[in-house]
Amino acid sequence: MWKYCLKKFLEVVAVIILISFFSFAIIYIAPGDVSINYIKNGMSVEQREEIRRQLGVNKSFPEQYFAWAKKIMRGDFGVSYANKSPVISQIAKRLPATIILMGTALALSILISIPLGLWAGYKKNTLVDYIISILTYIGKAIPEFALGMFLVLVFSSKLHLLPSSGMHTVGIKSFSDMLRHLILPCSTLCLGMVATYIRYIRTNTIDQLKEEYVVTALATGNSKYQILRNYILKNTLLPVITLLGMNLAEVVTGSFVIETVFGWPGIGTLVMEATKTRDYPIIMAFILLSGTILVIGNNLADILYAFIDPRIRRESKNE
Amino acid sequence: MKKRIVASLLSVAMIATLAVGCAGPAKEGKTNQGGEEVKNEVSKVENETQEQNKSDMITYPIVSIPTKIWANGGSISENIVSKPAYDSLAVPTSDGYEYYLADAIELKDDNLTYSIHIRDNANWSDGTPITSGDMKFTKDYYENILGYDYGEFNEIDDKTFELKVGEKPRASFIANFLAYFTPLPSKPFENDYTKVDDSDYFAKPEMITSGPYTVSEINEDHIIFKARDDYYAGKPSVETVVAKVIPTEEAQQVAFENGELSFYKVTVNDVLETYKNNDKYTIYEMDDAVLNYIQIKKKLPDDAREAICLALDNKEIIDVVFGSETFASPANSYMTPAHTSYNADTKYSVDLDRAKKLAKDSGLEGQTLTFIYNIDRQGAEGVATVAQQQLAKIGVTLKLEGLESGTFFERMWPQAYGIENPEPWDLGYNQQEAMAGTGNVFLVDYTTPGSMWGEWGFSKKVVDMVAQAEAAPSIEESNKLYYDVQPLINAEHLGYPVAYTKQVIVSQSNVKGIDAVAPYSGPGDFSKLIIE
Numbered sequence: 001m002w003k004y005c006l007k008k009f010l011e012v013v014a015v016i017i018l019i020s021f022f023s024f025a026i027i028y029i030a031p032g033d034v035s036i037n038y039i040k041n042g043m044s045v046e047q048r049e050e051i052r053r054q055l056g057v058n059k060s061f062p063e064q065y066f067a068w069a070k071k072i073m074r075g076d077f078g079v080s081y082a083n084k085s086p087v088i089s090q091i092a093k094r095l096p097a098t099i100i101l102m103g104t105a106l107a108l109s110i111l112i113s114i115p116l117g118l119w120a121g122y123k124k125n126t127l128v129d130y131i132i133s134i135l136t137y138i139g140k141a142i143p144e145f146a147l148g149m150f151l152v153l154v155f156s157s158k159l160h161l162l163p164s165s166g167m168h169t170v171g172i173k174s175f176s177d178m179l180r181h182l183i184l185p186c187s188t189l190c191l192g193m194v195a196t197y198i199r200y201i202r203t204n205t206i207d208q209l210k211e212e213y214v215v216t217a218l219a220t221g222n223s224k225y226q227i228l229r230n231y232i233l234k235n236t237l238l239p240v241i242t243l244l245g246m247n248l249a250e251v252v253t254g255s256f257v258i259e260t261v262f263g264w265p266g267i268g269t270l271v272m273e274a275t276k277t278r279d280y281p282i283i284m285a286f287i288l289l290s291g292t293i294l295v296i297g298n299n300l301a302d303i304l305y306a307f308i309d310p311r312i313r314r315e316s317k318n319e
Numbered sequence: 320m321k322k323r324i325v326a327s328l329l330s331v332a333m334i335a336t337l338a339v340g341c342a343g344p345a346k347e348g349k350t351n352q353g354g355e356e357v358k359n360e361v362s363k364v365e366n367e368t369q370e371q372n373k374s375d376m377i378t379y380p381i382v383s384i385p386t387k388i389w390a391n392g393g394s395i396s397e398n399i400v401s402k403p404a405y406d407s408l409a410v411p412t413s414d415g416y417e418y419y420l421a422d423a424i425e426l427k428d429d430n431l432t433y434s435i436h437i438r439d440n441a442n443w444s445d446g447t448p449i450t451s452g453d454m455k456f457t458k459d460y461y462e463n464i465l466g467y468d469y470g471e472f473n474e475i476d477d478k479t480f481e482l483k484v485g486e487k488p489r490a491s492f493i494a495n496f497l498a499y500f501t502p503l504p505s506k507p508f509e510n511d512y513t514k515v516d517d518s519d520y521f522a523k524p525e526m527i528t529s530g531p532y533t534v535s536e537i538n539e540d541h542i543i544f545k546a547r548d549d550y551y552a553g554k555p556s557v558e559t560v561v562a563k564v565i566p567t568e569e570a571q572q573v574a575f576e577n578g579e580l581s582f583y584k585v586t587v588n589d590v591l592e593t594y595k596n597n598d599k600y601t602i603y604e605m606d607d608a609v610l611n612y613i614q615i616k617k618k619l620p621d622d623a624r625e626a627i628c629l630a631l632d633n634k635e636i637i638d639v640v641f642g643s644e645t646f647a648s649p650a651n652s653y654m655t656p657a658h659t660s661y662n663a664d665t666k667y668s669v670d671l672d673r674a675k676k677l678a679k680d681s682g683l684e685g686q687t688l689t690f691i692y693n694i695d696r697q698g699a700e701g702v703a704t705v706a707q708q709q710l711a712k713i714g715v716t717l718k719l720e721g722l723e724s725g726t727f728f729e730r731m732w733p734q735a736y737g738i739e740n741p742e743p744w745d746l747g748y749n750q751q752e753a754m755a756g757t758g759n760v761f762l763v764d765y766t767t768p769g770s771m772w773g774e775w776g777f778s779k780k781v782v783d784m785v786a787q788a789e790a791a792p793s794i795e796e797s798n799k800l801y802y803d804v805q806p807l808i809n810a811e812h813l814g815y816p817v818a819y820t821k822q823v824i825v826s827q828s829n830v831k832g833i834d835a836v837a838p839y840s841g842p843g844d845f846s847k848l849i850i851e
Contacts, residue, residue, distance in 0.1 A: 165579075
């Protein structure tokens, strides 16, 4: 097992290096460079060149890349071109808001989709299945921003039940106030995620119900409920773990659309602003962060798979 | 074990549900059991705070939290957010000046030197006086860091300074200077202007301000300004002003109709229609002194440029892009109706037959021209598309290039950004925001040889007339020269004025003074806001 984990770790490192290379290369190729923020109108050509030399932008690509990578390894992601504040502190400041939003949405999605997916699969081709399936089609078909605006229109504009935007009411910093603001953006995100998870779980449930061990379990006197809970649930969770691994990055990187629609002050809105103002240090840090977490998430999912599914442990032993 | 896990999850779900349920308004809250009375009491206090906040609080939307809360050299969005906190020296009006930090402006006999007196009781929010030293510090920053040219500065005493604008009078200069020159505090930077850009001073609420409000809190999604007790014009009647981040206009509309915003800017005609004849709201339409225009490169022959101007129809553009003349009116000159020298009689006409003939004779027909526009400007893509359709009628193909702001500015004015070998273009759509008054500083740029913002190549006659208008010894003479030059400028077809845009702001009916604030462009006075 440890050999498997080591192999995964090395894969992660290799992919992260590649991600860092490509994220640096994209910014390197883009027009302009960091010197734009320091060169003033009226400066002579020699003055401009001196600034470029001081910033290191006159060096070759490999030299610039390794200099940048060394700083990243020390945790120094540079300073924002726009406000001269360290990138890492700006991301750290926005991170909790994004984690609250995305983490809650993800957790709720799992909690809701597991029982609904199992139920839909168990009640295949019945009214219950049709209703759940239709809801999932709607959840997948409607774009996030449209769904978000619809919920705002209904619950905020018409019914005046919930606030339309932001994370807090001005002047109030209570947990309950934050929860009220969380409901609409979280619901918007959940609906899309739930739709995806339910489809996977339903399909797997239907497949698992055809397996021989289910027949055996029935024959030994287990009720259908016990079979669903004790046997099928574990097997249907495997693809969910894969999806979770992929969605883990979103917990940190946020949703640009939802955070913009709801004015949620997370990383998504920070990166949107950075994109508009070409604040490259923030963009690069974001690409690296999201890529790294995605890779780690996927590989964690693979490792978790191995723990949960003995077949994978056996395969890796045989290798 | 599994039962415990499920039980724990259910408990968490229940607690979350309870917390949300208890967060509702007290009058709608359901008192479940004895313990809930405390929660309802807390909710009641919160709601009272909310109601109180609403009664002495103005909230307006912004697109994002700016990187700095200051009014100098930043983007338009930064300047809009900073308005409650900073005052300018004075604002020119048709009757003279409306004084703010300054209380006297005198033009000396040489017609070049302005003597400006700062109010004796104009202080920073920490109680220290605003001085000529602060003005000098700010001027040095603007000139050495941002490349502006304000002329010669002379400090007479702590509250009086003189500004000599140059060797010749500059009629449009003083209007812009007084309205937009917002002093920076010199003390936090130890009078060293080179420290300003690298400092995060204006990103923290501890900054000192010159306007009616101080910055109380800077949060991720809103900024809170509090009224100053020691403001020279008296403490504002509205205690708290909040700039809240709501990035999209649709979300702003919902928040406004929900009562979460005091006012917001409307740009869609259909939405505006819903507010008309509704007693709950008040609509303000304000001229902006903003001109949207298309610049036509001089490399195109005279006849070709004339053909383009005759084929373009700004009324149609406005109908399609802005919906109605509520939001924009057809422009006819590079001066706006807010300028005292505006010539309403000079016209652009639409003559498709003549345009086709000129296009054919000049060789323009069948050509493809590059049209650049700023995608971050509202309506820019629409204008480009309509222009493309209109010019197609005379056999001209427009290749549209929408560029984000940074790239657009570098492409439109490469010389200002030190860009060598810039990528060429033929037509460029842009927006100018000029200060109302006599002259138009942008027109000076368009006509001044070697100007940083790119001269357009006007004839010597036009260049000389604009220079004379700027150098005229009196406002009346300057007005006349500017009035007369406008038809000559139009006749050279180096540009096409498209629209004079307006701010249309809708406010809750109990909020007054919006027209004094003019929140979305130019200087404005938040101290005049009132909640009835």
